[in-house]
Amino acid sequence: MKRISGTTLLATGALLAGLVLPGTAARAAAPEPRVDLRVLVVTDGGPATEAIAAELDVAGTPYTEIDLTRADRPVIDAGYLADTTDGRPRAKFQAVVLPNDNPFPANSPEMAALASYERTYGIPQVDAYTYARPEAGLQYPVYGGYSGSLDGATAQVTAAGRAGPFGYLDGAVPFEDNSPTVGESYAYLSTPVTGADFTPYVQATIPGTTRRGSLVGEYRHDGRRELVVTFVYNRYQQQYRLLARGIVEWMTGGVHLGASRNYFAVHVDDVFAADDRWNAALNCTPGDVDCTDPNATPDPIRMTPADVDHAADWQAARGFTLDMAYNGAGSVDHREDNGGADPLADRFLARRDEFRWINHTYTHAFLGCEQDTGVVPWRCATNPDGSVKWVSRTDVSDEIAINRVWGQRAGLPLDSGELVTGEHSGLRVLPQQPADNPHLGPALADNRVVWLASDNSRESGGQRRVGPATTVPRYPMNVFYNAGRAAEQVDEYNWIYTSRAQGGSGICEDNPATTTCLPAPLDPATGYAGHIVPVERRIALGHVLANDPKPHFIHQSNLAEDRIAYPVLDGVLDSYEALFTADAPVVNLRMRDIGRELQRRDVWRAAVQDGRVTAYRVGTTVTVEGPAGLDVPATMPEGTLRAGAAFGEAYAGTRSGWTALGTAPLGLTLPAPAAAPDNGQAVTAPAPVPSPAPPARVPEGVTAPVPPGAGG
Structure with missing residues (x-):
């Protein structure tokens, strides 16, 4: 019997659809579906799905997580994924993230429901970390590919990747190799199955060959689109951090709530x-206070x-501004001791407009409890009744006010709402002072302080209120305040991070979780450039790549003598510029703007978690509903309009920013979709491939940051 081809059936169906039978009316076109701006993350508890969820969380992109390891999890079926609202079909999720291409048992109705949902609504799927196999559009690695470590390798973004979701990268994607004893980057490198519609976005050279295998690529099949990732990662690793933005842009089509930037600020x-x-x-x-040797003479x-x-001059060359936290008494005392002369202050004031300035209190006094330095370590002095002796409100307020007035008279371009106390004092410091000085908040109110610096290494929980002020957590760099020369830095670093048997402090023996421990002392001549600089560069760059605006802080001593801060700062900026295109620059904010960014994120996250925000797309219209006055972060394609004007700011090939909601919903108009490119490949089923031996167990991956080291 003659078979009717699928093509003939489609053509016949199209012809019949165009006819109107006598006595019948033309059927009205179905309404365009609504797609909610929310991502479904299905996790098996592995590091890859956790990394993607973390990226969405930090950016402020709403998502729903289903944990496959929980017996009480919801069942994924058609009703869970879609319904009808106001007579319009609704897709509840704009993208789906799975641990791999199919984490369910064979013939699972849940996977069938997901596949049908993705076909019906054009929903993309991310395979967070999957084995290279024909079901994902790739050959098994045993057929000319590779399975193993990529520690220290450098992958490359392909031309398709740069023209698509990874266009903000210059090309290179270096894989970390921080520890010679830990496998950090297991991967499968393979080529597409013959006939598969597969476009590699990120590739690496297959060891022992000149051919390249896919690490990240798009597989189109059966009316569905999958982003296939074949290397393991966690949320902290540089290779993932470089690609995270592109993974989110691919899955959302560049239309999502939340926004991301690469920030770097340095306080001195x-x-x-x-x-x-x-x-x-x-x-x-x-x-x-803890150096009590009678022969100790300050230097x-x-x-x-x-x-x-x-x-x-360094700032001008780098296009980067430092924030100078100043103590006015330092200049006053110097002039008193030197016949009224202070060439340092004179030079700073002559070039004051080239820097940003922050009040760091007048004398750098300790503003918490009164310190009893008769013991080591110091302790809080107490009153006869046993209560803590606190520095008074007047003394705290004077430290702030006198320094502010000194700076204003010197013509420093200040924001009086910003404050860094000496050693972050006044705030709690463990173990000696477990509570804030109760007089700190009132003194901040006396001086209208809005943003108060805190030490992120002491307070890692984010921002908090202190009186009228909100804290801005800062990252301390391991470039020590008491070192002006590289040799001094190395000597102190060796003492802190080596064992007692090696002449060190033993802190690593007492706290093995310390990440900068040394197996042996560093060479005084080469240890700074060879070890400390790469480690500090890597740590700081990790913050930059994590959409983390919190500032770093160093000290004026690090800009003196050997100027040891610059190799670290240059290392961060040079590395960044080698990785990113010019349209994704480092964002260098001052303290108040960092505080506002962090504050808005917290408010936004709470509103999303409380279910007070609804956002969806219908065709080229995006609608966001929520409480009036709520600041909404969003990322949209170039050409997106709000009330006829360009939306947001350009960054990394998209438009993004914060927009305050009014009493009416926020409406955005997207640009008309471009025609899909013709890549000349047929959309066909993968060609049959001989079955290999059972694959090895897929490695679970590294779930915590590998301690930074000199390797790689």
Whole structure:
């Protein structure tokens, strides 16, 4: 019997659809579906799906997570995925993230429901980490591919990747190799199955060959689209951080709530003052409260006019601005001791408009409890009744106010709402002072302080309120305040991070979780450039790539003498510029803007979690509903309009930013979709491939950051 081809059936159906039978009316066109701006993340508890969920969470992109390991999880069926609202079909999720291409048992009705949903509504699927196999559009690795470590390798974004979701990258995707004893980057490298409609976006050279295998690629089949990722990763690893933005842009088509930037800000504390120098013989810092040796003589480190010129010229060359946290008494005291002369302050003031400035209190006094330094470590002094002796409200307020007035009279371009207290004092510090100075909040109110710096290494829980102010957590760089020369930095680093048997402090023996421990002391001549700089560069760059605006802080001593801060700062900026295109620059905010960014994120996250935000797309119209006054972060394609004007700001090939909701819903108009490119490949089923031996167990991957080291 003659068979009727599928093509003939389609053509016949199209012809019949165009006819209207006598006595019948033309059937009205079905309404265009509504697609909610929310991602479905199906996880098996592995690091890859956790990494994608973390990226969505930090950006503020709504998602729903289903944990396959929980017995009480919801069942994924047609009703869970879609319904009808106001007479219009509704897709409840704009994208689906799975642990691999199919994490369900054979013939699972849940996978069938997902596949049908994706076909019906054009919903893309991300395979967070999958084995290379024909079901994912790739040959098994045993057929000319590779299974194994990519530690230290450099992958490349393909031309299709740069023209598509990874266009913000310059091309190279380096894989970390931080520890020679830990496998960090297991991967499967393979080529597409013959006849498969598969486009590689990120590739790496297959070891032992000149051919490249896919690490990230798009597989189109059966009316569905999958982003196939064949390497394991966690949320902290550089290779994932470089690709995370593109994974989200691919799955959402560049239309989603939430926004992401790459931020870097550096505060320089103690400007105009001097920082006491580390003493290698005593293993302490004379002048510090815990350095009680009677032979300890302070040896101050203070910048010079030449250091000021170097800092200003460096800023101009890098297109980057440092924030100078100053102590006015440092200059006043210097003039008193030097016949009224202070060339450092004179040079800074001559070039004051080239820097940003922050009030760091007048004398850098400790503003918490009164310190009893008669014991080591110090403790809080107490009253006769046993209560803590606190620095008074007047004394705290004077430290803030006198320094502000000094800066204003000197013409410094200040924001009076910003404050960094000396050593973040006044705030709780464990173990000696487990609570804030109760007089700190009122003193901040006296001086209208809005943003108060805190130490992120002490307070890792994010922002909190202190009186009228909100904290801005800062990352301390491991470039020490008491080091102006590289050799001093190495000596102190060795003492802190080596064992007692090696002459060190033993902190790593007492706390094995310390990530910067050393197996042996560093060479004083090469340890700084060879070990410390790469480690600090890698740590800081990790923050930059994580959509984390929190500032880093160093000290004026690090810009003096050997100027040891610059190799780290240059390392961060050079690495960044080598990885990203010019349309994704580092965002360099001042303290108040960082505080506002963090604050808005918290408010937005709470509104989403409480179900007070609804957002969806119908055709080229995006609608966002929520409480009036709520700031909404969103990312949209270039050409998106709001009330006839361009939406947001350009960044990394998209438009993004914050928009306050009014009493009416927010409406955005997307650009008309471009025609799909013709890649000349037929959409066909994969060609049959001989079955290999059963594949090895898929590695679970590294679930925590590997301790930074000198390797790689």
